[in-house]
Amino acid sequence: xxxxxxxxxxxxxxxxxxxxxxxxxxxxxxxxxxxxxxxxxxxxxxxxxxxxxxxxxxxxxxxxxxxxxxxxxxxxxxxxxxxxxxxxxxxxxxxxxxxxxxxxxxxxxxxxxxxxxxxxxxxxxxxxxxxxxxxxxxxxxxxxxxxxxxxxxxxxxxxxxxxxxxxxxxxxxxxxxxxxxxxxxxxxxxxxxxxxxxxxxxxxxxxxxxxxxxxxxxxxxxxxxxxxxxxxxxxxxxxxxxxxxxxxxxxxxxxxxxxxxxxxxxxxxxxxxxxxxxxxxxxxxxxxxxxxxxxxxxxxxxxxxxxxxxxxxxxxxxxxxxxxxxxxxxxxxxxxxxxxxxxxxxxxxxxxxxxxxxxxxxxxxxxxxxxxxxxxxxxxxxxxxxxxxxxxxxxxxxxxxxxxxxxxxxxxxxxxxxxxxxxxxxxxxxxxxxxxxx
Numbered sequence: 001x002x003x004x005x006x007x008x009x010x011x012x013x014x015x016x017x018x019x020x021x022x023x024x025x026x027x028x029x030x031x032x033x034x035x036x037x038x039x040x041x042x043x044x045x046x047x048x049x050x051x052x053x054x055x056x057x058x059x060x061x062x063x064x065x066x067x068x069x070x071x072x073x074x075x076x077x078x079x080x081x082x083x084x085x086x087x088x089x090x091x092x093x094x095x096x097x098x099x100x101x102x103x104x105x106x107x108x109x110x111x112x113x114x115x116x117x118x119x120x121x122x123x124x125x126x127x128x129x130x131x132x133x134x135x136x137x138x139x140x141x142x143x144x145x146x147x148x149x150x151x152x153x154x155x156x157x158x159x160x161x162x163x164x165x166x167x168x169x170x171x172x173x174x175x176x177x178x179x180x181x182x183x184x185x186x187x188x189x190x191x192x193x194x195x196x197x198x199x200x201x202x203x204x205x206x207x208x209x210x211x212x213x214x215x216x217x218x219x220x221x222x223x224x225x226x227x228x229x230x231x232x233x234x235x236x237x238x239x240x241x242x243x244x245x246x247x248x249x250x251x252x253x254x255x256x257x258x259x260x261x262x263x264x265x266x267x268x269x270x271x272x273x274x275x276x277x278x279x280x281x282x283x284x285x286x287x288x289x290x291x292x293x294x295x296x297x298x299x300x301x302x303x304x305x306x307x308x309x310x311x312x313x314x315x316x317x318x319x320x321x322x323x324x325x326x327x328x329x330x331x332x333x334x335x336x337x338x339x340x341x342x343x344x345x346x347x348x349x350x351x352x353x354x355x356x357x358x359x360x361x362x363x364x365x366x367x368x369x370x371x372x373x374x375x376x377x378x379x380x381x382x383x384x385x386x387x388x389x390x391x392x393x394x395x396x397x398x399x400x401x402x403x404x405x406x407x408x409x410x411x412x413x414x415x416x417x418x419x420x421x422x423x424x425x426x427x428x429x430x431x432x433x434x435x436x437x438x
Contacts, residue, residue, distance in 0.1 A: 136337035145175035169208035357423035
């Protein structure tokens with residue numbers, strides 16, 4: 001009876017717990033539907049095709065060479081521990097990502113409670129965003145890195161600075177993109193705790209990364225060098241913001257163009273836009289991405305050091321979101337699942353904003369995810385992935401325009417912070433070390 005009472009109180013004790021349980025059950029049901037659909041139609045998921053092969057190589061005594069940072073191997077290995085067949089591995093992977101989803105849901109709930117935001121609203125927005133991206137959540141790595149990034153931001157919010165940087169380093173070693181939030185967090189720490197405090201955060205991040213990289217380098221250097229070269233030498237991926245513009249310029253006769261299938265040698269497993277203009281953009285876009293990202297960091301530094309020494313966590317969250325948006329919007333790759341990357345800093349911004357700004361950003365983020373899903377269904381499912389059409393590219397152009405709008409609104413809100421023209425919550429309790437127990 002005590003166990004039943006505990007389960008009832010934990011899962012159904014009040015409106016917040018009931019909402020959390022309902023959302024978890026909905027996500028679980030949709031995950032099962034996904035598995036049944038793959039089995040019934042004889043589908044081939046990325047997990048079954050690529051991750052199973054990586055896991056088999058790992059369990060045969062060798063490190064697989066892949067495009068992901070080395071700690072991704074831990075998550076590749078977990079389902080393989082419990083399954084010796086490809087279908088068992090697929091089920092184990094979905095179970096693992098369901099757990100990741102629930103962990104993220106609980107983080108969102110606790111953060112909303114701490115900051116005086118509606119827990120139920122925060123959880124539902126998180127759930128809607130994750131459900132729209134369902135296939136990419138349970139068939140990719142991106143949700144794992146996102147929830148780790150969310151954990152790092154929440155640890156920073158609770159002033160557990162060393163652990164925040166350790167977790168951020170772990171997230172970076174699963175997917176590279178969380179690294180763009182590192183300078184923002186470091187600047188915030190330098191402003192509030194001084195250079196000594198910032199040095200501790202830097203050492204926690206660097207030591208974690210160096211330790212993992214050094215061990216993997218000793219075992220097999222290709223594990224490190226492959227994912228770095230993989231992400232720097234790629235052509236212009238068809239879904240990127242630049243490609244959606246170059247495509248229509250090329251179609252207007254300003255350049256030759258052709259679409260490179262994902263199976264071609266040198267395609268890096270993605271459909272790419274090729275031609276004189278597309279290739280020139282691909283060669284120059286990385287420095288532009290770096291330059292714009294640095295400008296965001298500098299803007300944040302100016303705003304942070306003009307304010308009080310007490311860290312403005314909302315300003316930091318906005319800067320983290322802007323950094324990730326820039327990294328994706330200006331990059332030469334913008335796969336559909338990259339939308340998941342925005343969710344960690346976005347949810348923190350949402351919880352720490354008033355309704356005027358927060359609701360506008362929520363609707364735009366939902367639109368961004370929905371357009372990405374529409375593109376995936378239209379161009380990859382209904383049509384052959386190697387036959388992108390004007391209609392499909394128009395969907396992508398709209399999705400990418402929404403991303404740029406999200407970026408512009410985020411940067412504008414950063415600039416307005418502290419001027420009285422921004423939109424923070426009307427009242428939010430300060431987060432103190434006492435909140436760490438939560």
